[in-house]
Amino acid sequence: MTCTAIAGAAADCGQCPHRDNLLEAGRCNPADACARSSSGRLMDRFFRANPDMAEDYAADECWERRAVAARYLSQPALEGLLGDPDEVVRRVLAYRLPPDRLDALISDSDREVRITVADRLPLDRLEVLVDDEDYLVRKYVARRLLPGRLFRMLADSDREVRLVVAERIPHASLGLLADDPEPEIRRAVAARIDTPGLLRMSEDPDWRVRYIVASRLPDDMLQRMAHERDADIRHLLETRLDARPITGDLES
Numbered sequence: 001m002t003c004t005a006i007a008g009a010a011a012d013c014g015q016c017p018h019r020d021n022l023l024e025a026g027r028c029n030p031a032d033a034c035a036r037s038s039s040g041r042l043m044d045r046f047f048r049a050n051p052d053m054a055e056d057y058a059a060d061e062c063w064e065r066r067a068v069a070a071r072y073l074s075q076p077a078l079e080g081l082l083g084d085p086d087e088v089v090r091r092v093l094a095y096r097l098p099p100d101r102l103d104a105l106i107s108d109s110d111r112e113v114r115i116t117v118a119d120r121l122p123l124d125r126l127e128v129l130v131d132d133e134d135y136l137v138r139k140y141v142a143r144r145l146l147p148g149r150l151f152r153m154l155a156d157s158d159r160e161v162r163l164v165v166a167e168r169i170p171h172a173s174l175g176l177l178a179d180d181p182e183p184e185i186r187r188a189v190a191a192r193i194d195t196p197g198l199l200r201m202s203e204d205p206d207w208r209v210r211y212i213v214a215s216r217l218p219d220d221m222l223q224r225m226a227h228e229r230d231a232d233i234r235h236l237l238e239t240r241l242d243a244r245p246i247t248g249d250l251e252s
Contacts, residue, residue: 012036022050035065043068067092087113094120115140127152135161142168151176163188175200187212199224207233214240 013019013030022028030037033045035057047054047069054072057065063086070081070092078097084090087110094105094116103125105117111134118129118140127149129141135158142153142164150169156162159182166177166188174193180186183206190201190212199221202213207230214225214236222241228234 018053022053040064040068044071047072063088070096091116111137118144139164159184167192183209190216195221211236 016036018028018035027049028034028046032042033049034042035046035050035053037043037046043065047057051072054069055074055077057069058073058077058081060066060069066081066084066086067088070078070089073081073096075096075098078093079101081089081093082104084093087108090105090108090110090113094102094108094113097105099120099122102117102121105113106121106128108114108117114129114132114134114137118126118132118137121129123144123146126141126145129137130145130152132138132141135156138153138156138158138161142150142156142161145153147168147170150165151173153161153165154169154173154176156165162177162180162182162185166174166180166185169177171192171194174189175197177185177189178193178197178201180189186201186204186206186209190198190204190209193201195218198213198217201209202217202225204210204213210225210228210230211233214222214228214233217224219240222237225233225237228237
């Protein structure tokens with residue numbers, strides 16, 4: 001039975017194979033818990049009450065019925081759906097399969113499947129998704145990859161991915177992102193980098209980056225920014241130096 005065959009219509013108990021057993025026993029109801037309904041909610045109620053019936057619908061013609069049934073399938077039966085043509089079914093598999101059985105979905109054509117895989121794959125296998133074509137998949141990878149392995153994503157083409165890298169990469173490697181073309185990335189670097197790195201960023205073209213530098217530099221190094229021309233940054237520097245006005249050279 002296809003999904004469209006019963007869309008918008010009440011299920012016909014007269015043609016249902018469960019009429020003489022489940023219906024009689026009160027384990028299904030066409031208005032509340034029905035595998036043959038066009039409503040995903042009613043399908044789910046049916047399988048929740050009758051999880052032992054899920055395998056009977058694993059090969060159903062209706063993609064939604066297969067997807068709902070997959071939520072209740074045993075782990076061994078789930079693997080039989082790895083080649084299912086519908087991405088919604090495979091998304092259920094990505095959530096339910098044991099992490100060590102997710103390799104078959106690493107190259108799935110659906111981004112949502114691969115995002116779920118990236119969120120659940122064992123860390124020692126996660127690096128295979130570093131070059132995924134979708135930025136959101138790579139972003140999930142960057143959130144979970146061991147910090148010491150993030151160097152592989154330093155030059156990622158997407159700003160959001162590099163931002164996650166800048167927030168997680170070991171301090172010793174932050175300098176590799178200090179000249180990133182995106183100011184947002186450089187601000188994240190300035191918020192974490194060590195003092196020598198901060199000094200190198202004091203000439204950054206973005207005033208917001210330099211503001212972070214001015215807020216983090218040790219007091220005895222603030223004179224290095226005596227040439228600063230931005231009013232807000234100069235005010236910050238003066239405040240940190242006990243309100244002594246800056247007149248072009250902090251050492252004068």
